[in-house]
Amino acid sequence: MPLPRISLQALDAFERVARSGSVQTTAAEMKLSISSVSHHIARLEDQLGVVLFDRSSRPFALTREGHQALQHLSKGLLHIRRATNETAISGLLTTRSLRIGIVEEFESTVTPELAAFLTKQMPQATLSICNILSHQAADLLQKGEVDLAVVSDAGSANSELASVPLLRDPYVFAMPEGLRVAPADLLADAEVLPFLRFNQGHLIGKHIEAHLARNNVELPNRFVFDSVQSIMAIIASGAGWSIITPLGFMRAQRFAANVRLYPVPMSAFSRDITLLSRGDFDSPTRQALAGLLRQIMNREVVGPACKAYPWLTSQLTLKE
Structure with missing residues (x-):
């Protein structure tokens, strides 16, 4: 059977909505109107003959057919993006x-x-x-x-x-694996486990301290480090907790098995x-x-x- 004439922008919109669960977020990322993203998704569903999202949930959830489509279409998009980028780079870097x-x-x-x-x-x-x-x-x-x-x-x-x-690299709580304490309890009781700070000479340290201050959180200033790897090593040993980002977590994978990430129990940043x-x-x-x-x-x-x-x-x- 002939392939449907599906636009790459519709596939891109589908993948982004599947990832974020939000048409509004996808519209902002793609610099399109919300109605345009919705039209792309509806058109794709019509061309494929299946319902991709359960729109009764917030955020949007993929249907069984949506999960199957995402699995296959994402692989195709990855190869298209890679080919596009590699072609552009090879042609530009003269x-x-x-x-x-x-x-x-x-x-x-x-x-x-x-x-x-x-x-x-x-x-x-x-x-x-x-x-x-x-x-x-x-x-x-x-x-x-x-x-x-x-x-x-x-x-x-x-x-x-x-x-x-x-x-966009969000800040998250990093705690020892298996610690039987809720993240919010670490903010409420500084004696539960020491807080490991980033040096405020670095932007990440300044950001974290500013956000704690905005949320009226005061934590003892006992342990300060320049390196996320040092912080991750201490957390993995069970001797402290910190606020880091997923990027830092991925950099220190040797300690990841003994560290657990959680959403921040205050306003996200x-x-x-x-x-x-x-x-x-x-x-x-x-x-x-x-x-x-x-x-x-x-x-x-x-x-x-x-x-x-x-x-x-x-x-x-x-x-x-």
Whole structure:
């Protein structure tokens, strides 16, 4: 039988709604109206001859047929996105030199994959990838020491810099596996288990402290660390708890089996991962690299984290 003429945008909308359970969230991600997303979903259901979502639930839940369709269509979309990104990158990277700065959180996940791919695509070029701190990015870019920078929360960056959003990385509670204490109890009683802080010299430490203050939470200032790996090691030993992000959790996988993540028992908050460059940097190359980074982040971070913790599906999301 002939294949139905299904648009890629409809498939993209279906996958996004399946992931978030929300037409409104998908519309914002795709920069479409809510009615346009709803039309895409309805049209896809009509073409496939099945109902994909149970619309009586909030968030939307996939039907049995929806689960089957997602399993197959997502694989096809993954290959289409990968082919599109790889074709764009191979055609754009004719430059003789490319210097990229990336925050350390990606050193064990995204950075190695990016390095391997670009080295293959740029065999005659000079390529440099280095670890940087987010607050260093604007200065490094303006001085010409890097061409692009992958950072967290670029909201305070120089307005002359161009930015492309990549990932929404939510803050979560990290507790010892098997701890018989509710997350909210850790906020109410500081004696239950010590709180492990990030150094406030880092943006992540500043964000967490600011959010605790907004929620009128005061915790003893006893243990302070620069590294999420140190924090994860202590949590895994059962000697403390912390507020981290899924990105940090995925970076320290050697400790993951003895650490459990939970939603924060107060107002949710997150940070954004962004690609920055100077305003005069080639825009198509910047956009193509952003697409490649999203693809790698989805494979190395978002997919594994959401598989381990399905409740992260609507929170740990790629940004367009």
